[in-house]
Amino acid sequence: DTEVTQTPKHLVMGMTNKKSLKCEQHMGHRAMYWYKQKAKKPPELMFVYSYEKLSINESVPSRFSPECPNSSLLNLHLHALQPEDSALYLCASSQGAGNYGYTFGSGTRLTVV
Amino acid sequence: QQQVKQSPQSLIVQKGGISIINCAYENTAFDYFPWYQQFPGKGPALLIAIRPDVSEKKEGRFTISFNKSAKQFSLHIMDSQPGDSATYFCAARGNTGTASKLTFGTGTRLQVTL
Numbered sequence: 001d002t003e004v005t006q007t008p009k010h011l012v013m014g015m016t017n018k019k020s021l022k023c024e025q026h027m028g029h030r031a032m033y034w035y036k037q038k039a040k041k042p043p044e045l046m047f048v049y050s051y052e053k054l055s056i057n058e059s060v061p062s063r064f065s066p067e068c069p070n071s072s073l074l075n076l077h078l079h080a081l082q083p084e085d086s087a088l089y090l091c092a093s094s095q096g097a098g099n100y101g102y103t104f105g106s107g108t109r110l111t112v113v
Numbered sequence: 114q115q116q117v118k119q120s121p122q123s124l125i126v127q128k129g130g131i132s133i134i135n136c137a138y139e140n141t142a143f144d145y146f147p148w149y150q151q152f153p154g155k156g157p158a159l160l161i162a163i164r165p166d167v168s169e170k171k172e173g174r175f176t177i178s179f180n181k182s183a184k185q186f187s188l189h190i191m192d193s194q195p196g197d198s199a200t201y202f203c204a205a206r207g208n209t210g211t212a213s214k215l216t217f218g219t220g221t222r223l224q225v226t227l
């Protein structure tokens with residue numbers, strides 16, 4: 001299995017809702033990432049987990065809460081989002097800080113209404 | 114220090130032509146330079162990558178040229194095909210010691226015409 005699987009593919013949520021995005025990989029990768037991508041823009045790093053510990057938080061607002069339950073799973077919990085948070089949320093994984101290849105999932109298209 | 118500059122913003126190439134996309138970086142600590150291809154509604158897919166101790170890498174129709182002294186690298190797509198029409202991102206990897214992070218260029222939208 002050489003894929004990063006993200007669910008759901010599409011999500012519409014209200015500003016008072018709580019929802020979660022899920023990411024799963026079975027490649028034995030020990031680093032996992034959340035990126036946010038707005039239309040016609042490059043992906044922007046949000047969080048990095050290395051060996052299941054949060055290693056990098058790029059000053060992301062607290063309405064985004066990451067969680068890494070185990071080495072194969074990565075969640076992003078969403079609460080009280082704003083319409084400007086609407087974007088494609090991408091998960092990626094790599095073998096770790098000492099290895100180079102990143103594999104991206106297809107993303108979750110999030111719309112906040 | 115963490116920026117990666119990419120040009121051109123958009124590119125139109127005829128089928129069979131050569132597509133060239135350029136990137137420049139500032140941080141000499143970057144240690145890995147991948148190129149990603151992204152189709153609408155999809156995540157970025159790794160196309161080809163190079164390390165700074167190599168000046169050129171070729172995989173099929175795709176070639177990366179790397180100039181360490183100038184802190185520049187470029188993607189050449191030979192014999193461009195309509196199926197190559199996509200957005201291309203260069204990136205550079207920085208290593209904090211406990212984790213790594215990719216910094217992306219601004220992207221190039223490539224259109225290959227018949």
